[in-house]
Amino acid sequence: MADLLTVADLEVGFQTDSGLARVLDRVNFHVGRGEIVGLVGESGCGKTTLARAILGVLPANSARISSGVIDFDGRNLLAEDPQDLATEVRGRLITFVPQDPFSSFNPVFTIGAQIDELMKWKSPDAEPGSGRRYPRTRRRSDRARVVELLRTVQLPDPEGILKKYPHEVSGGQRQRLMIAMALLPEPQLIIADEPTTALDVTIQAQILKLLKRLAAERRVSVLFTTHDLGTAYEICDRVTVMYAGQEVESAPSDDFFAAPRHPYTKRLLESLPSREHGISGIPGQIPALIDPPSGCRFHPRCTSVSARCAAARPDVSEAGPDHLIRCHHPVEAAREAAS
Amino acid sequence: METARFLLRKLAADRTAALGALIIVLLVVVAIAAPVLSTHPQDISEFNPPGRLQPPSAEHFFGTDRMGSDVYSRILFGARITITIAVIAIGVSVLIGVPVGLVAGYYRNWVSDALMRISDIFLAVPQIVLAIAIAQTLGPSIENVILALSATYWPFWARLVYAETRSALNETYVEASIALGASPGRIMLLHVLPNISSSLIVRTTIGMGGTILTAATLGFLGLGPPAPSPEWGRTIAESREFLPEAWWYATAPGLAIFLVVMGFNLFGDGLRDILDPRTRRSSDG
Amino acid sequence: MRELVLTLNRLLWLAPTLLGLLAITFTISHVIPADPIAFIAGDNASAEQIAALKAKFGVDKPIPVQLWNYVIGVAQGDFGVSLYTQRPIADDLVSRLPATLELAFVSILLSALVGIPLGVLAAVDRNSWLDHALRVFTVSGLAIAAFWLAILFQLLFAMEWGVTPLQGRIDGWGPDPVTGFFLIDSAWAGDWEAFRSAAHHMVLPAVTLAFPAMATVMRFTRAGVLDAINSNYVDYQNAMGVPRRVVIWRYVLRNALIGTVTQLGLIFGNLIANAVVVEAVFDWPGLGLYAVNSILQSDYNAIMGFTLIMGAVFIIANLTVDIVHGLIDPREAG
Numbered sequence: 001m002a003d004l005l006t007v008a009d010l011e012v013g014f015q016t017d018s019g020l021a022r023v024l025d026r027v028n029f030h031v032g033r034g035e036i037v038g039l040v041g042e043s044g045c046g047k048t049t050l051a052r053a054i055l056g057v058l059p060a061n062s063a064r065i066s067s068g069v070i071d072f073d074g075r076n077l078l079a080e081d082p083q084d085l086a087t088e089v090r091g092r093l094i095t096f097v098p099q100d101p102f103s104s105f106n107p108v109f110t111i112g113a114q115i116d117e118l119m120k121w122k123s124p125d126a127e128p129g130s131g132r133r134y135p136r137t138r139r140r141s142d143r144a145r146v147v148e149l150l151r152t153v154q155l156p157d158p159e160g161i162l163k164k165y166p167h168e169v170s171g172g173q174r175q176r177l178m179i180a181m182a183l184l185p186e187p188q189l190i191i192a193d194e195p196t197t198a199l200d201v202t203i204q205a206q207i208l209k210l211l212k213r214l215a216a217e218r219r220v221s222v223l224f225t226t227h228d229l230g231t232a233y234e235i236c237d238r239v240t241v242m243y244a245g246q247e248v249e250s251a252p253s254d255d256f257f258a259a260p261r262h263p264y265t266k267r268l269l270e271s272l273p274s275r276e277h278g279i280s281g282i283p284g285q286i287p288a289l290i291d292p293p294s295g296c297r298f299h300p301r302c303t304s305v306s307a308r309c310a311a312a313r314p315d316v317s318e319a320g321p322d323h324l325i326r327c328h329h330p331v332e333a334a335r336e337a338a339s
Numbered sequence: 340m341e342t343a344r345f346l347l348r349k350l351a352a353d354r355t356a357a358l359g360a361l362i363i364v365l366l367v368v369v370a371i372a373a374p375v376l377s378t379h380p381q382d383i384s385e386f387n388p389p390g391r392l393q394p395p396s397a398e399h400f401f402g403t404d405r406m407g408s409d410v411y412s413r414i415l416f417g418a419r420i421t422i423t424i425a426v427i428a429i430g431v432s433v434l435i436g437v438p439v440g441l442v443a444g445y446y447r448n449w450v451s452d453a454l455m456r457i458s459d460i461f462l463a464v465p466q467i468v469l470a471i472a473i474a475q476t477l478g479p480s481i482e483n484v485i486l487a488l489s490a491t492y493w494p495f496w497a498r499l500v501y502a503e504t505r506s507a508l509n510e511t512y513v514e515a516s517i518a519l520g521a522s523p524g525r526i527m528l529l530h531v532l533p534n535i536s537s538s539l540i541v542r543t544t545i546g547m548g549g550t551i552l553t554a555a556t557l558g559f560l561g562l563g564p565p566a567p568s569p570e571w572g573r574t575i576a577e578s579r580e581f582l583p584e585a586w587w588y589a590t591a592p593g594l595a596i597f598l599v600v601m602g603f604n605l606f607g608d609g610l611r612d613i614l615d616p617r618t619r620r621s622s623d624g
Numbered sequence: 625m626r627e628l629v630l631t632l633n634r635l636l637w638l639a640p641t642l643l644g645l646l647a648i649t650f651t652i653s654h655v656i657p658a659d660p661i662a663f664i665a666g667d668n669a670s671a672e673q674i675a676a677l678k679a680k681f682g683v684d685k686p687i688p689v690q691l692w693n694y695v696i697g698v699a700q701g702d703f704g705v706s707l708y709t710q711r712p713i714a715d716d717l718v719s720r721l722p723a724t725l726e727l728a729f730v731s732i733l734l735s736a737l738v739g740i741p742l743g744v745l746a747a748v749d750r751n752s753w754l755d756h757a758l759r760v761f762t763v764s765g766l767a768i769a770a771f772w773l774a775i776l777f778q779l780l781f782a783m784e785w786g787v788t789p790l791q792g793r794i795d796g797w798g799p800d801p802v803t804g805f806f807l808i809d810s811a812w813a814g815d816w817e818a819f820r821s822a823a824h825h826m827v828l829p830a831v832t833l834a835f836p837a838m839a840t841v842m843r844f845t846r847a848g849v850l851d852a853i854n855s856n857y858v859d860y861q862n863a864m865g866v867p868r869r870v871v872i873w874r875y876v877l878r879n880a881l882i883g884t885v886t887q888l889g890l891i892f893g894n895l896i897a898n899a900v901v902v903e904a905v906f907d908w909p910g911l912g913l914y915a916v917n918s919i920l921q922s923d924y925n926a927i928m929g930f931t932l933i934m935g936a937v938f939i940i941a942n943l944t945v946d947i948v949h950g951l952i953d954p955r956e957a958g
Contacts, residue, residue: 057863090865098863103856106875108882108954117874121866165954181864355763460644464935465897468915472649472931475919490652552769556901559771560919575772579905582775583783593772601767608763 002074004188004221005031005054010068012049012058021289023049025245025297026068028316028324031189036215036222038236038253040229040268044289046245047225051191054223055096056085073188091122095182097192097211101174101199105166112162115146115181122185146184153180153210172203179211189221196231208235229268233257238322241265244287244297246313251323261319261330264298296327304329349613356609362602370418377412383569392585401591404574405581406567410588413569414595420570421599424481424554425547428488433543436493440500441527445508455501458494466491467553474562481564484557488550499542503535510534537614545607548600555596571596631947638939643695645935649928650694654687694928703929708921713929716914721933722804723793724903724910728895730807730830735837735891740881742838743845747853747880748872758842765839770898774832774905781828788828791907795821829906833898837891844887848880855879882953889942896934896941 012024024046031037039047052058054070056077070077072094077085090096098104106114119142120126120134150158153176161169161177169177175195182190192211196204212235215222226232232239233253240250241264249262260266287293293300299309306329314326350356374380378400387407395402401410439458443451461469470487477483504527507513513530521529557563558572566573571592578588669677685693697704703713746755782790789795799809799818807826810818852858853876861871903912911930918926 052863055863057859086865086867090863092865096860096863098856098860100856104860106857106861106879108878108952109875110954117861117866117870118864121870122864167955456640457644460641460648463641463645464931464938465893467897467900468931468934469649471900471915471919472924472927473652475922475927476652476924548767552767555769556771559769559901560904560916562919572769572771575769575775579775583779586779589772589775589779593769593776596769596772597764597767600769601763604763604767 003030004033004035004073005029005223006069006071007050007054008069008071010050010053010070011066012046012053013064013066015062015064016290019290020064022292023245023289024053025292026313027242027245027247029240029247029250031221031223032238033188034216034219034221036212036224036235036237038232038239039223039225039242040232040239041227041242043227044244045242047242048193050242051193051223051225055090055094055191056082057090088128091118092128092185093187094189094191095185095187097175097178097182097190097195099194099197101171101178101195102166104178105174107166110163110165111169111177115162115177115184116142118181119146119184124184124186146180149180149184150177152214153177153183155180171199172207175199175203175207176210179207179214183214183218183220186218187220189223190215191223191225193225194227195224197226197228204231205234211235241268244292245289246297247326248296248298249323249325249327251320255320255323259320261323261325262327263302263304263329263331266331304331346613350609353609353612355605356612359602359605359607359609362598363606366418366422366599366602369415370422373412373415373419377409377415379409379412380416382408382412383416383567386567392581392588394585395587402585402587404585404588405577410574410591413574414571414592417569417571417574417592417595418599420481420564420568421551421554421596424484424488425550428485428492428550428554429543429546431485431489432492432546433496433539435489436496436498437500437532437539439493439497441504441531443497444501444504445523445527445531451501454497458497458501461491461494462498466549467556470553470557471560471562474557479562479565481568484554484563487557487562488554492546492550495542495546496539499538500535503538504531507531507534541607541611541614544603544610548603548607551596551600551603631943631950634943634946638936638943641939642932642935646695646698646928646932647691649931650691651687654690698932703932704925706918706926707923708918708926713926716926717911717929717933719804720909720911720914721937722801723908724896724899724912725937726805726807727826727829727833727903727908727910728892728899729805730826731833731837731895732888732892734830734834735841738834739838739841740845740877740884743842743884744849744872744877744880746842747846747849750850758846762839762843765836768835770832770836771901771905773835774829774902777828777832778905789825793822793825793909794818795825798822829902829908832902832906833895836898837895840887840891840894841884844884845880848883849876851883852876852879882949885945885949885952888948889938889945892941892945893938896937 007027007029009026009028010024011022011026014021014023027046027050029039029050039050041047049058049063053065054072054077058065065078068078072089077089080089105111116134116139121130123138123142123145125138125141146162147158150161155161155173155176161173166174178195182192195211196207199207208231211222211224214220224232224236236253238250238252239256241248241262243264249256249260249265251260256265257269260269287297287300293310295308295310295313296302299305302309308328314328316324316326317330319325319330350360369376378398385408387403390403390407391405393399393403393407399409399411401414404410404413439454443454445451469491473490474483474487477486507530508517513526513534516526516530554563555570555572555575558570559576561573561576563570563573566577574592575589578585578592581588694704701714703717705711706713706716709716742758746758749755778790781788794806796818798806799813799815802809802812806822807819810816810822849872853872858871858876861875862868899910900912900915902908903910904916907913911933915927915930918924918930
């Protein structure tokens, strides 16, 4: 069966004061059905832009999609009417878990009111785009569904929480609510954009476990962006690494962590213990995207660089089963293979 | 010098602020050169009853008033009064308000409480109301308008400087110089004041517009300089009994007030965007 | 609870603040004496007549004694007798307050009804021609002298085109006073003739006063909506495909209005201040007109009474705004 989501040769630029920033450079990416895929990279690598492009919520006045295909379950999202995307796809087939559960709730409405509004438009029982009226029977069945799901995400006293304002519940509880809200419409894909970054470390693990369990139970695919390889390791079936707007390597988690093939990935994994500093153990700086390095954008910092690297961007090559890399000089997998 | 050039460049880029600055410069030029620019400078002191209430013409750009004086010339001379009142009143308000705010902000004792309570009392009633009460008892004259405006406007600066001083005192380098034993006067003048100068400049510019409006209102109520002063508010009040026929008589001075206040408001908004990004208009965000 | 304590605290400060206001105006008006007694007595009065008048109005005593007597009087609701009307000032003020308040409320309502939707439209369609046009409008609204605008309106609508009355509050005597608000009293009595007349007279002064208030309302609504539009919760609802018009008009507006409400005290203060001159232009029988007449008569007891009642109205308005803010903003409660 075909993958649920396939992104092919996606190119996105942002108009800035100092010129066009080429934030995504012919990116290829896919998410299988029921698969949890981690999209990993340093901040500014384009992972959030990719996630937002899939959702169809790039800033309209500055972002420009110049080429590519986003194929979701057989339909090219880039070719569809934005209005249809908002009513039929966003919040129904693809839902979203935001990075910051603190500010993603409207502070002046109760949590219940905000979930009701969502269900009014996006309940699995609702006709797409029919939120103007909210029939009493559906309201009642939706409410039961909400309470049930809040219990599933292990929130104590679901009825009580619905009456509270966002500032009255803890950060961890808010993110549980966000996960519940992402599951309520019974979507096929959840896009979670750094969902644990804003949380306390002790709570992060709980939230990750919860997301992983629920995704498996409900056979929902998850696209999970993070700058933290440790987080990706805990939750993902497969990991895709991005560097400066280009995807460089994609592999099933076990393979990825045991035998990375791209020099950038390898260096990332070597710097893993210094988790505090994220991915900073590599000499050199993340390139500016206004005037990025030619060819492979990592080449100015790469130790195995050659003239080819600056001349042409490497094509995708298969380094193993479902293991894709873009590199002219992949790291030898000998040691790992031998062990 | 470097800062001045930076400011100029920023202001030139902001078209509305540049327009405001242009209007202010124009006002100053008009006030200084009124005797040269006016077509009938003698009309401020001499009257010409036979030529009264003439409509605008090549001879009288804005027509003539009830005494046959040229309205255009009187407006130019009125600019002098407006500038004098606004500059001195604001100057006195700043001179009272800033020290009061500094002292009340620096010390944390009953004196600062008392000072702030007193400013609160002044702020407890709309400025024009208090200014009316004061100007009324003092009698109509330029000096008394200035006095009334200064007496009612200084608490704005006291409040502002008080709040800014309190937050400046929390800055590490100010704390450090206190710990090093610098005298209070030195700290206020060398550390706190420069730190709050940009918000002071912004408020002062915006305050000019409000002060000019209030001064014109006092003039309109007959509390400003007495006849035959060409003060703009008074001129509008005088024109009322000749409406609707002598429409130019009421329109021209009102337009002058509008332009000048607009100039200060636009310029002030522009300055705030540049100097005081915390309160930046959300339009650019 | 915390909100309640703060409100009570401010309520407690009402009396001392008014007392301070009284002391300030009293001191200023007595330290630099104009001579109202000479004005009343006229040019031909003898020294004995003047002394008698001074004794009658209590201005022959030392200033602290005068102040003390005045404070005691005010505490008992006695603001003295108007030098001009020879009526108790308190009665004058109370009888004129409703006219000013009615005008102020109608203007605030008008400025909110027009200013809020326009502010939202300007923010939603940022940098469109509408936004630019409205910005010119807000900047002008704050730069126009209210008395001049009043005269311009009079000139055009009443004198040139004759579509509105020139001056006054109503034709005839007006409805029997219950609330003192003509619109409410006439509607209550079912006297639609009077209601129409009152509304007709209300148009020009209310629009004049609403003009700068509308500019402020629009400015703050626009800023609030822009802040909210750029917030994470709007981004979230957008990412979840909730329709934009629902997000803006139901969610964003509520957040923006909380910010606008906090400015209502300021708006009301400016409005009351402008009412003084606007009432004078339209011969609107409220506190402002009373104050202007008192100025002409050098009646400074009346002016002081006016200042105090304005202070009280202004403080109560700000207090009300605080309480309303606490009620509509859940972050303030609890």
